[in-house]
Amino acid sequence: MSRKRNSVTDQIKNFILRNDLRPGDLMPTESEICATLNVSRSSVREAIRTLAALDIVEVRHGYGTYVGNLSLAPLVEGLVFRGVLSPEDNFAALREVVEVREALDLAMAGPIVTALTGQNDEQLRALVGTMVDKATRNEAFPEEDLAFHTRLLSYLDNALVGQLVAAFWEVNTVVYPLLGLAPAADMDETAKAHGTMLDAAEAGRIDDYKQAVIDHYLPLRRALQKANARRAEK
Amino acid sequence: MSRKRNSVTDQIKNFILRNDLRPGDLMPTESEICATLNVSRSSVREAIRTLAALDIVEVRHGYGTYVGNLSLAPLVEGLVFRGVLSPEDNFAALREVVEVREALDLAMAGPIVTALTGQNDEQLRALVGTMVDKATRNEAFPEEDLAFHTRLLSYLDNALVGQLVAAFWEVNTVVYPLLGLAPAADMDETAKAHGTMLDAAEAGRIDDYKQAVIDHYLPLRRALQKANARRAEK
Known part of the structure; x- marks a missing residue:
């Protein structure tokens, strides 16, 4: 540059x-x-x-x-390539992306829960329903997942956070299949954890919300751990 | 793209x-x-x-x-331009960058304090000394500021966080002068708050560390508020 x-x-x-x-x-x-x-x-x-x-x-x-739209598309492009380029570093680039996503979600827990307390967001509720249905049928649900996080973060007075989370979300979603990291069988946990996040936020229970955020990343983390274990066996 | x-x-x-x-x-x-x-x-x-x-x-x-180095330089380039392009939106793009920096710093407080507890990092201590000296002489201290945060985050097992924080730091540092936002007279607060962050981390006091992180961004936030107030007067 x-x-x-x-x-x-x-x-x-x-x-x-x-x-x-x-x-x-x-x-x-x-x-x-x-x-x-x-x-x-x-x-x-x-x-x-x-x-x-x-x-x-x-x-x-x-x-x-x-x-142009001054979007974060260039960030995604670079991080996707970085994720695909260095899988022999124990998928470190992907683990780091998951950690940053979780850090941003947890850091925003306060304002998100405050904004959602007492609400009844039917759109978020419907997205959770579709995710759980699809997970039951062993189908992936990337569109609903992204739509859920995007709508949740739209409650914040900070467009950059939403764009960053969407950008990192896209990195994971693009890179996992490229590296042959199949969507884990335990993705139904992720689907359900979205529901727990929403319940906790609407009820104003911030600690439960934070725990649900952490739980909802566990299948992604486990997929990386398994891939590392397989690699170590070789 | x-x-x-x-x-x-x-x-x-x-x-x-x-x-x-x-x-x-x-x-x-x-x-x-x-x-x-x-x-x-x-x-x-x-x-x-x-x-x-x-x-x-x-x-x-x-x-x-x-x-190439697959750095976050393209992100900086885009965000700097975004910050300069839209100052009449009450400097929203800059406020969002400060908020994301603070969110990442706070989210990483746990592992940072754990890693630094009981340490005596002379390099970080020297950087604080230089920042406080320069602030006393009304000099800016961008290199020391960036070096401090970069070294602090190098204690994490996550290179991406350090690169993101450095990228956002650069956005603020490049854009503030471009918009005529002079380094505030209260920058000595920022200099000293770095020392408080270091003291708290080495003593294992996480809540004090978090408070010092928040305090250390106050001059940046006040500069934006003042600029908005001036703009409203016109």
Whole structure:
């Protein structure tokens, strides 16, 4: 990542800031940028490519270049690759991701439980129902799992936490199958623990909520331990 | 970010995986990649540019392309831009970063205090001394601050937490001056709070450690509140 000032990528970022553009706003064309910044077409093209990888701009082919969503997609991309690259380190990269997810969930337990106490969130309740049903039929439930955590964290006045948790969630979900870590047979525990989290939060019982968060990660942790044990046997 | 399978970026990533390359390993030349993957030179160049932005490869001009460090630099780049882009949202992006830093620090309090109890870490002690000295002279102390947190978190068996905290630290440190948020006059509180954190950790007092973590973020939070108040007056 170039940190040098006045690189073309920095100039394009400054252009976005000076003109007060927002995510989704149309950017000038490549040739307009060349003329404005007085730089070559190839360096503009390279800079746009870099900024697109960082989700700072988005190239919609045939339509134009727009200011990007500034999402955490680049973080996911990097962490997924890191997780897949280093499985012989006892899956350390994946264990670390699970630990960070748990740490963030536990750190947010206070405000989450406060916000949910006395509520009756039917959407969260329905997601738990679907997860438990699917687990009973031995089906995976990634969409419902992500939707549950995303909605739960939407009660916080902090969009970054939700995006980070979703990003780390995606890393685990993408990398486990790539490494042949099958969804564990004990995934019904995870499904049910979501229900326990919701019960505890709506009843205002923070310690039970925290325990349910920890329980709900146990199948993921066990899958890593088993994979390590198998590896050690070889 | 393209998620389509068999894109040239995915093919290059798969090449790294199949050949068991590690960060710092030399990659084949552009023309070798073209020949191996049977794709055009321009699409290889574009893919390399994307992967370089994500720190999955590193282009050392005049030397060649190497497997990258898979650092969190892309996350920093995106979050810094997000922080600078949206200051009229009451600096929400910066407040969220401070909250996530605090959440991670608090979540890691248990293992950090356990690891440091009974220790006498002279390096951490010296860093506190320098920070307090500099604060007395009204000097900023970003290097010492980052070095303190990095060393503290190195006691954890989780490299990702340290990298995330360092990444968020960098976002705050880069964005505050860009937005004209001067280091607050009360930064000596932050300097001293590092000392209180260290005292508490080495004495095994976890609640005092947590309180010192919270105190040590107060000047950063106050700087944001003041900036919001000034903005509201206008």
